[in-house]
Amino acid sequence: MEITMLCLIFCLNTLSSSGTKEEEGVSIRVIPGRSQFFKYDLVSLGCESSAGGNTVKRNRSGRAPESCAYGWGRFNGSFCTIFDLYPQDSGLYWCETEPGEHSHAVNITVTAGSVILESPVLHVMEGDAVTLNCTTKTPSNLPADFYKDGFLIRTDSTGEMTIHSVSKSDEGLYKCSISGVGESPESWLAVRAPAPPPAALLSVSRLMCHLVVGTPYLLSTIVLGLIFRDRRRAAQPDEEQDRSHAVIMEME
Missing domain, CATH: 1.20.5 (Single alpha-helices involved in coiled-coils or other helix-helix interfaces)
Structure with a gap:
């Protein structure tokens, strides 16, 4: 009975947990949602978490982690905003809560050049459509060359490349260049498999x-x-003995 009750409790817990959304912890949002920015651009980073005390932190090359509250951005309790980006703002950014949870880090690159690659700053799911734009400071539709891991993969007359159904094999470092204008920095395109x-x-x-x-x-x-x-087997010899005894008695 105790084993059965334990099994029932396990079963109920399993069904109840599978019927609810899995706790996602803390995540980061980037607005606009791209990984590369021009010098003097504006970016806002927000935290999504059920825990309190959210803050945005960053780690730039050769420096210790810094919190938005210490002056490099303006934090209003929900978003950390940098109004004038500089190349030295390039680095890893993430969200952190008071209990110690933290989101995945995103890599933001700021360039003083004339070309950026507009690519997703967060991971994309397998099967999704992904569009990469080769953008200049002054909007234009100039032809652009797109590179993956250092190899030319496509040339587009409008400066746009779309992967209609992205797969894990599309993961890698991407950049673009526009003849006579310049070349963008490289950014990592991360691809994940969808959850069941x-x-x-x-x-x-x-x-x-x-x-x-x-x-x-x-x-x-x-x-x-x-x-x-x-x-039954143990009782069979006794039954056969009783039957034999009865037959002998009848014969007598």
């Missing part, structure tokens, strides 16, 4: 629940069957 559908997780949980709950009953049935069989 909730329905699939629930089905697996239910299957495990049935197995866990049903196993004790199945084992009990098998054990009782074996005990009954052994008792």
